[in-house]
Amino acid sequence: MITRLQAAITAVGGFVPNNILDNTSLEKMVDTSDAWIISRTGIKERRIADADMATSDMAALSVKNLLDNSGVNPEDIELLILATSTPDHVLNPAAALVCEKAGLKNAWGFDLNAACSGFLYALSVGASFIESGKYSKVLVVGADKMSAIVNYEDRNTCVLFGDGAGAVLLGPGTEGAGLQDSFLKSDGHGAQFLSVPAGGSAHPASTATIEEKKHFVQQDGRTVFKNAINGMTAACKEILQRNSLAVADIDWIVPHQANMRIIQAVGEHLSVPIEKIKVNINRYGNTTAATLPLCLWDFHKDFKPGDKILLTAFGAGFTWGSSYLVWGSLMN
Incomplete structure (x- = not known):
């Protein structure tokens, strides 16, 4: 019997900005209230990145957190898949910037955009590289700077979104563990x-x-x-x-x-x-592609x-x- 190699999550990491935008602050920006936001969404606060912090910066910090937690050498990472709807630039893939900023000297990377489902899509793609036997260390990252594309005069959307990044490391599973x-x-x-x-x-x-x-x-x-x-x-x-x-x-x-x-x-x-x-929406809001890996990290x-x-x-x-x-x- 042929046993299929499975890709397992072997390490996790995450990053959220220090800046907190709570509902009380939003009350001063748009016609809304803390009670209305909580009853309609369950969100109490969300994290907002500084103006000079891009999606690749948050993604790289989540990767560094994962590497610090696991003790994995950044040079051992072979591939990075970045799920995001908010890349730093229209043309340049943000994944290449993440590899550079996180010191992944031997990895190549690419962006994948499936909006809020991006991490699920990227997880499946990353698992395929492990299952094929081609790679043994694949990073899957979900990161979005939603504050860059949110209109803070639109009360129907600005209350929903926050910024953040989460990362998982995929490797060959043992004892039935894996995707x-x-x-x-x-x-x-x-x-x-x-x-x-x-x-x-x-x-x-x-x-x-x-x-x-x-x-x-x-x-x-x-x-x-x-x-x-x-x-x-x-x-x-x-x-x-x-x-x-x-x-x-x-x-x-x-x-x-x-x-x-x-x-x-x-x-x-x-x-x-x-x-x-x-559930951690109450603390982070909707971070789009980052919500699932942030939950796994949390x-x-x-x-x-x-x-x-x-x-x-x-x-x-x-x-x-x-x-x-x-x-x-x-x-x-």
Whole structure:
């Protein structure tokens, strides 16, 4: 019998800026209130990067945190995949800058944009390099500086987002640990409901696009809300069915941190008690591609070897999916 090599998470790291933007501060910026934000989103505060801190800086700091925690030599890293919707520049891949800033002298890297589902997509891609036997140390990073594309005059979006980065190191799994399965989907019809309308090749930057504030996030909140619940719930059910798992078999669910009401609804649809769902949206807000790895970094001490974990996300595009992994022993 041929045993398939599996990619396991062997180390985790994270970074969030020191600057805290709490709801009380937002009350002074837009027509909103702390009570309204908490009741609608579950967010109490979010971290905001300094003006001179780019996505690559946060990603590099999350990688350095991982390397410090694990004792891994940066020169041993072979590949870095950066999930982000907010690269430093339109043309240059931010992953190359992360490799330089984190001292990954022997690694190559590339960016992957799947919005809030980016980390799930990148995790699957990174796992493939481990499973093929080509590499033994692959970094998967989710990082976004959402404050760079948020309009702080739009109360419907500015309350949601924060900045941050999270990283995981993938290596060959032992004793059954590792990524077991992924179910990933996309639907371009959803692009109209959550996007940054200008700045790309379809609508290049112009005086008009700047004046019309089309370089900021715009969304149809109701449509995104409904599709996020349906998409993540369906993806989790598909993973459970494909792997002959009952909900009771799952030890933890780590969902994308977009909105507490979405997280609660997905849990209810799956009949999962809230105690099994990892949540840190109250402290960080929606950090887009960084939410899942930041949760893994925040809560890794709660995960025991052998724990069965479901990751799930939904984002612009539309993009969504779920991954099932068995937790192993970390280096840190």
